[in-house]
Amino acid sequence: MMHARIVLSVLLLCGSAVLAPRISAAQEAARPVSQCQMIAQALPQVTFASFSGPDVTMAEEPGEGVVRITYLGHSTFFLETPGGISIATDYNGWYEPPSLPTVVTMNKAHSSHYTLTPDPDIAHVLHGWRDDGGPADHDVVAGDAYIRNVPTDIRSFAGAMEANGNSIFIFEVAGLCIGHLGHLHHELTEKQYAEIGRLDVLMVPVDGGLTMGAESMSVVVERLRSALILPMHRRGPPIDRFLSMFDKGFDVSFADDASIDVSIRTLPKRPTIVVLRGV
Structure with a gap:
């Protein structure tokens, strides 16, 4: 079975500050997950979670291809x-x-x-x-x-x-x-x-x-x-x-x-x- 390790970022917001337009949980779950975004370097206060599940859309598993x-x-x-x-x-x-x-x-x-x-x-x-x-x-x-x-x-x-x-x-x-x-x-x-x-x-x-x-x-x-x-x-x-x-x-x-x-x-x-x- 393919096990996908998916990194999601959770922004630690202070009070009611909003950094971006609000996206519903259903919309966010439907988005593919980028393996290329280096969010940790730009936002050092981000907390990461790793999990796999059926609600996240991903491309086919990356291979060793050219x-x-x-x-x-x-x-x-x-x-x-x-x-x-x-x-x-x-x-x-x-x-x-x-x-x-x-x-x-x-x-x-x-x-x-x-x-x-x-x-x-x-x-x-x-x-x-x-x-x-x-x-x-x-x-x-x-x-x-x-x-x-x-x-x-x-x-x-x-x-x-x-x-x-x-x-x-x-x-x-x-x-x-x-x-x-x-x-x-x-x-x-x-x-x-x-x-x-x-x-x-x-x-x-x-x-x-x-x-x-x-x-x-x-x-x-x-x-x-x-x-x-x-x-x-x-x-x-x-x-x-x-x-x-x-x-x-x-x-x-x-x-x-x-x-x-x-x-x-x-x-x-x-x-x-x-x-x-x-x-």
């Missing part, structure tokens, strides 16, 4: 899980994946990051924004993958900040925590870092200013301290401008292929920036 990540273009990656689930990030319909994705994620930055007419046979189409301006909230289990998001703001074409127009999508599969920053336009808050948790693999835009400048983006990358960093969304400046922001604590590798196979066992021991073919 996730294949292929760079298709712009900010679109194609993830293939050990259980046969496929995911396309910032899906815009322009870059043809090798097969129909099970899940696509999108961001409302420019038309190159989303499409309102995806193939109707795609099982899960996840927008990183909501039409009413509220924060998108995704907790989706598809086979052996669990997909969730952390909303951030974006700049509108007029230059003003638009709340909740972008999402950092996080894919938890095969014991890995894989994050895609989308069209990130600002450095992250402490609350957002806590919501993200641990990221083993980070997909980061390196356009030099369409999202954020190299210096601000490197602050986010250094804080997340992912084992594997995959640049994307490169326009204008050479990749060297982004790479120059990192000291000798980060290794750099240029791949001959557009694909990379990743597993818990093969993650680099030191943070490594791998520039896939096509970036």
Whole structure:
């Protein structure tokens, strides 16, 4: 019998203070459990409980499998899980994946990051924004993958900040925590870092200013301290401008292929920036 060890946090609130909108017990029980959130580091007064039970939704048990990540273009990656689930990030319909994705994620930055007419046979189409301006909230289990998001703001074409127009999508599969920053336009808050948790693999835009400048983006990358960093969304400046922001604590590798196979066992021991073919 599979025994799932599930970590739930209970916030010790003082008086009647409320840190977030109240969620009913039934709603909370239905949410999948993230194995990547590092809540303990951000909230040291949290009390943890470990238990297993039928009321908590989880992805299929993580295995020793390999996730294949292929760079298709712009900010679109194609993830293939050990259980046969496929995911396309910032899906815009322009870059043809090798097969129909099970899940696509999108961001409302420019038309190159989303499409309102995806193939109707795609099982899960996840927008990183909501039409009413509220924060998108995704907790989706598809086979052996669990997909969730952390909303951030974006700049509108007029230059003003638009709340909740972008999402950092996080894919938890095969014991890995894989994050895609989308069209990130600002450095992250402490609350957002806590919501993200641990990221083993980070997909980061390196356009030099369409999202954020190299210096601000490197602050986010250094804080997340992912084992594997995959640049994307490169326009204008050479990749060297982004790479120059990192000291000798980060290794750099240029791949001959557009694909990379990743597993818990093969993650680099030191943070490594791998520039896939096509970036």
